[in-house]
Amino acid sequence: MLSREKGQYEWHQLSDAFDPSKLSTLVPIIRGGYHTSSDNSRKRVYIAKGRLGNGTVQCGYVYQGICARLCYDGQAIDVQDYSILVLSQSNAYAARVMVGNYTTENHWIHVKPAAHYSSLIYLPQQTQIVPRVALALNSLDIGYDYTIGEAHVRVRAYPQNVSKESFICNSEAWEDTRLFNTSIDWAAIEDPTWRCGVFKLTDVVEYDWVNGVKSLHNHRIVFPTRFDFPPLVFVAFSHIDIWGHWSLRTYATNVDHAGFNISIVKGEQKYYDDEPATVLGSASITWIAIPNWGYFGENPYMRDVESRRRALEDGTGMSSSASSLGGLRKLFVGLNSIHMSSKKNLRLTVSTSGVTHIGMDWKIEKWGDTSVENLNAGASYPCC
Structure with missing residues (x-):
């Protein structure tokens, strides 16, 4: 559940594997928890959304090194082009x-x-x-x-x-x-x-x-x-x-x-x-x-x-x-x-x-x- 007003968030478009450095000064919103990789390293998970092949827009998640994964019909589907939720740069939180x-x-x-x-x-x-x-x-x-x-x-x-x-x-x-x-x-x-x-x-x-x-x-x-x-x-x-x-x-x-x-x-x-x-x-x-x-x-x-x-x-x-x-x-x-x-x-x-x-x-x-x-x-x- 998001704790701030709707106008204090915006979607930032990205493509390919997620890299936090691509965000520059933008502040992404975490989805909650971490993803633990095979080497036992932990990566923060963020909120993402994208469009599936059938044209529908679904929410999902992304973490460093992968494209966004959208949740649809009980499956996690990877998409190359996606948006990540960040704090708006046009308000006081910037x-x-x-x-x-x-x-x-x-x-x-x-x-x-x-x-x-x-x-x-x-x-x-x-x-x-x-x-x-x-x-x-x-x-x-x-x-x-x-x-x-x-x-x-x-x-x-x-x-x-x-x-x-x-x-x-x-x-x-x-x-x-x-x-x-x-x-x-x-x-x-x-x-x-x-x-x-x-x-x-x-x-x-x-x-x-x-x-x-x-x-x-x-x-x-x-x-x-x-x-x-x-x-x-x-x-x-x-x-x-x-x-x-x-x-x-x-x-x-x-x-x-x-x-x-x-x-x-x-x-x-x-x-x-x-x-x-x-x-x-x-x-x-x-x-x-x-x-x-x-x-x-x-x-x-x-x-x-x-x-x-x-x-x-x-x-x-x-x-x-x-x-x-x-x-x-x-x-x-x-x-x-x-x-x-x-x-x-x-x-x-x-x-x-x-x-x-x-x-x-x-x-x-x-x-x-x-x-x-x-x-x-x-x-x-x-x-x-």
């Missing part, structure tokens, strides 16, 4: 998602504690409505205070003055934290089928600036409106407040039509005996829920990448999924875990390059005098 990056370029000698950086970001295109803006930290350069023998990681990113043309992107530290530089990925979301928000730990636990707070497990986030199918959920830090050993991660579980569980967990393991345990003051998590029905191909691609390398090495890798990435992708990347020694400066970044329709290269690295026994960090990215 709205966009634009992504970009804001990076500061400060000289360390001029940086003072509790620095605040901001920039006016102009959107590539004016939107029809005021978009929702999501921010995620993907690079941190925070100074170690040798006079006190530790460093508090206190950094947050947030938008201001969001309009159809622009917004102000802010990154700031507070108290004694020296934030030399940071990099923030942003997403301006006009598409009403996407859900997004910021979960603040202090909304559910009381801030304790001396002892910190306990880890949070399985706090339920409820979507403003339900999805037709369980969405893909992206989570990343937009605000971190920790001291002692730098070890913190966040993740989403139990995703369904109505919501998901979010966890914020501080690490228990330390690299050095004289290093204090992780103290969690607060954190905020940016989350984005994307309909799992097909953007730029079979489905939006969401994945976590993680680096676990010995000291003085960087984490690198290649992530690819030819069936999922479809057309050229826009990437929104954010850190979702760190696990590093607090003995030196915290300099950590995640980056991507070589993005094509079949995959990309990714890198999680530290630089400068950052001292780690193991480089352990993670990031998440949706391809939009």
Whole structure:
């Protein structure tokens, strides 16, 4: 059963074996379930229709690699020319998602504690409505205070003055934290089928600036409106407040039509005996829920990448999924875990390059005098 008004759908004509990349930016409507091939690979099944040899028009289904199969008189009949049901491109559901990056370029000698950086970001295109803006930290350069023998990681990113043309992107530290530089990925979301928000730990636990707070497990986030199918959920830090050993991660579980569980967990393991345990003051998590029905191909691609390398090495890798990435992708990347020694400066970044329709290269690295026994960090990215 279709859940939207009739005018929000249209038929798109195709021929020969179905390939999601042929749809470009069109969003096909799934029929429900998957087809499992002989090699045990699963392919999403979509709604299709076509004309039979007797002249009648029948509905059926299609998935990647086959022509449409129409249901008639108890049989499944293949047809070479067919149409697939998609969301109409003439209504609000054709709205966009634009992504970009804001990076500061400060000289360390001029940086003072509790620095605040901001920039006016102009959107590539004016939107029809005021978009929702999501921010995620993907690079941190925070100074170690040798006079006190530790460093508090206190950094947050947030938008201001969001309009159809622009917004102000802010990154700031507070108290004694020296934030030399940071990099923030942003997403301006006009598409009403996407859900997004910021979960603040202090909304559910009381801030304790001396002892910190306990880890949070399985706090339920409820979507403003339900999805037709369980969405893909992206989570990343937009605000971190920790001291002692730098070890913190966040993740989403139990995703369904109505919501998901979010966890914020501080690490228990330390690299050095004289290093204090992780103290969690607060954190905020940016989350984005994307309909799992097909953007730029079979489905939006969401994945976590993680680096676990010995000291003085960087984490690198290649992530690819030819069936999922479809057309050229826009990437929104954010850190979702760190696990590093607090003995030196915290300099950590995640980056991507070589993005094509079949995959990309990714890198999680530290630089400068950052001292780690193991480089352990993670990031998440949706391809939009």
